[in-house]
Every structure is written in structure tokens, then in C-alpha cells.
Amino acid sequence: MSEHRDRRRDAATLAAMDDFLLHRGDAPLLVSLPHDGTGLPDGLAERLTDSARRLPDTDWHVGRLYGFARELGASVIRPHWSRYVVDLNRPPDDVSLYPGRNTTGLLPLRQFSGEAVYRAGREPDAAEVRARVERYWRPYHAALAGEIERLRARFGRVVLWEGHSIRSVVPFLFEGRLPVFNLGTAAGSSCSPALAAGLTAVLASQGDHDHVVDGRFQGGYITRHYGQPVAGVEAVQLELAQRAYMDEDSGAYLPERAGRVQPVLRALLEACLRHAGIDGAPGTP
Numbered sequence: 618m619s620e621h622r623d624r625r626r627d628a629a630t631l632a633a634m635d636d637f638l639l640h641r642g643d644a645p646l647l648v649s650l651p652h653d654g655t656g657l658p659d660g661l662a663e664r665l666t667d668s669a670r671r672l673p674d675t676d677w678h679v680g681r682l683y684g685f686a687r688e689l690g691a692s693v694i695r696p697h698w699s700r701y702v703v704d705l706n707r708p709p710d711d712v713s714l715y716p717g718r719n720t721t722g723l724l725p726l727r728q729f730s731g732e733a734v735y736r737a738g739r740e741p742d743a744a745e746v747r748a749r750v751e752r753y754w755r756p757y758h759a760a761l762a763g764e765i766e767r768l769r770a771r772f773g774r775v776v777l778w779e780g781h782s783i784r785s786v787v788p789f790l791f792e793g794r795l796p797v798f799n800l801g802t803a804a805g806s807s808c809s810p811a812l813a814a815g816l817t818a819v820l821a822s823q824g825d826h827d828h829v830v831d832g833r834f835q836g837g838y839i840t841r842h843y844g845q846p847v848a849g850v851e852a853v854q855l856e857l858a859q860r861a862y863m864d865e866d867s868g869a870y871l872p873e874r875a876g877r878v879q880p881v882l883r884a885l886l887e888a889c890l891r892h893a894g895i896d897g898a899p900g901t902p
Contacts, residue, residue, distance in 0.1 A: 636756050637696045644690030645772035645893040647764055648683055650780045651705035652676035654696035664739035672699050674729045676782045678870045682862055683780050689886055692764050696757055703753045706837035714837055719789050731789040769849050776889040779840050779854035784865050791833045797826035799856035801836035807844025808851035815888045823881050
């Protein structure tokens with residue numbers, strides 16, 4: 618009987634791996650990259666507009682950019698599926714995160730450019746929305762919540778780091794050019810003042826890139842929902858302007874640019890570890 622249960626658990630793990638990759642680390646830090654995926658289920662691509670098929674709103678290369686996080690002992694979770702399948706950083710009821718402002722939804726119908734995602738008449742209906750939430754959204758969040766609880770049970774507290782990126786100029790969403798580092802703490806509700814101050818100090822200490830705290834991007838659903846400082850879970854979102862590490866026109870990853878921004882990202886994650894009582898050395902209990 619026990620062997621049968623083990624087989625079922627193994628099957629569930631293999632199924633989950635088709636939806637996301639979860640590396641379990643040994644430090645109280647979880648890096649979530651919910652817009653890193655580019656997969657599309659069978660039949661979906663043909664319903665998308667030509668421009669949407671290129672998946673322009675992907676957080677390109679963030680998995681590579683945060684590749685060092687595992688060296689710090691962090692857990693890392695990355696989805697397989699594109700945000701056009703379902704946006705993992707939106708609430709399951711699709712309530713707007715920024716009321717009164719342009720944004721995109723749970724199953725996006727508009728690209729960041731304002732263009733349509735779907736060909737006319739090929740948009741998902743309410744039943745498909747519910748089905749995609751069950752099939753793609755809930756497994757990621759179950760794994761995310763489970764890893765948070767595993768780390769909190771072991772360390773007593775955990776920092777959830779939401780890693781995002783976006784084109785520097787997106788008139789549909791915001792005016793002007795976005796600062797390179799956009800730190801979001803849900804207006805101070807998703808993490809403690811001490812952590813916010815420590816991260817802000819890291820950004821202020823580097824002179825290569827501009828930054829803002831709780832500007833246009835204050836944190837999405839994941840930051841707002843899971844960030845519960847009084848319960849030992851602190852969450853922060855970093856929206857990174859893509860010009861800092863890639864060519865925004867061609868989509869090419871630029872190692873020299875990335876090499877200048879990665880030390881800052883590393884310093885930010887190390888500040889999270891120090892806040893959680895860990896000195897940042899890999900494997901430190």
C-alpha cells in the first residue's frame with residue numbers, strides 16, 4: 618500500500634514538472650519568476666494574433682539573470698507556460714490590481730502594447746477561463762504556498778522575492794521611461810519596514826541605475842497575497858527594466874549589461890538573507 622502511494626506521489630511530481638520547475642533550496646528565501654514561461658498548449662497559438670504569438674510580454678531571460686540565486690541557497694520556482702495561458706500574478710477572480718489604470722488580466726486579452734492577444738472571435742469564454750485557472754494557475758500556487766510553508770516551518774520566517782522584467786517604455790501602462798529598478802512592497806504592507814529599508818539602501822548605494830520604491834509597480838497578486846510579515850512571510854517584487862540586461866528590440870540577452878546588473882540583484886537577495894538571519898553563505902542553516 619505504501620509503495621502504491623509513493624508511485625502516486627511520483628506521478629504527481631512528474632506532472633507538476635510539466636507545469637513548472639521548483640528547485641528546493643536550504644535558505645529562507647524563495648525566488649518566484651511567474652512570467653518566465655514561454656510554453657503554449659496545443660491549439661492556442663493558432664488563436665493568437667501574429668504579434669501575440671511572439672509572446673512580447675514575457676519576462677525575457679529572468680531565469681538566466683537570476684541563475685546565481687541557487688548559489689545563495691534560495692529556492693527557485695519557474696513556470697513552463699506563458700502568461701498568455703494564464704497570468705500567475707493575477708488573482709483567480711481577476712479583480713484589477715490597479716483600479717482605474719490600464720493593466721492586463723488573468724487571461725490577458727490585451728498585450729502591453731494595447732494590441733489584441735486573440736484573433737477576433739477566438740477569445741476564451743468563461744468556462745475556458747475557469748478551466749485554465751484549475752489546470753495551470755492552481756498547481757503553481759499550490760507549489761508556491763507549499764514551498765513557503767516548508768521554509769517557514771524550518772526557519773521561522775521566509776522572504777519571497779518576485780522577479781519580473783518589462784520593456785522600458787510601455788505607453789499603454791505608464792508614461793515616460795521606467796526606472797531600471799522598480800521595487801514593490803504593496804505600499805509597505807507586504808514586508809517589514811526594516812527589510813524595505815535594507816533593500817532601498819542597496820539600491821541607493823549603486824550609481825549605475827535609477828530606482829524607485831512603490832512607484833508604478835507596487836507588487837502584483839503574489840506579493841500582496843503571500844506577503845504577511847506578522848506571520849513570518851515577507852514578500853517583495855522587483856520589476857526590472859529590460860534595457861538593463863538585454864536588447865529590447867531584438868530580444869537578445871546582453872551578457873556585458875547583465876554582468877553589471879547581476880551584482881546588484883545579488884546584493885538585494887543577500888540583504889533578504891541577512892534580514893532573515895542568514896549570512897548568505899550557501900547551505901548555511
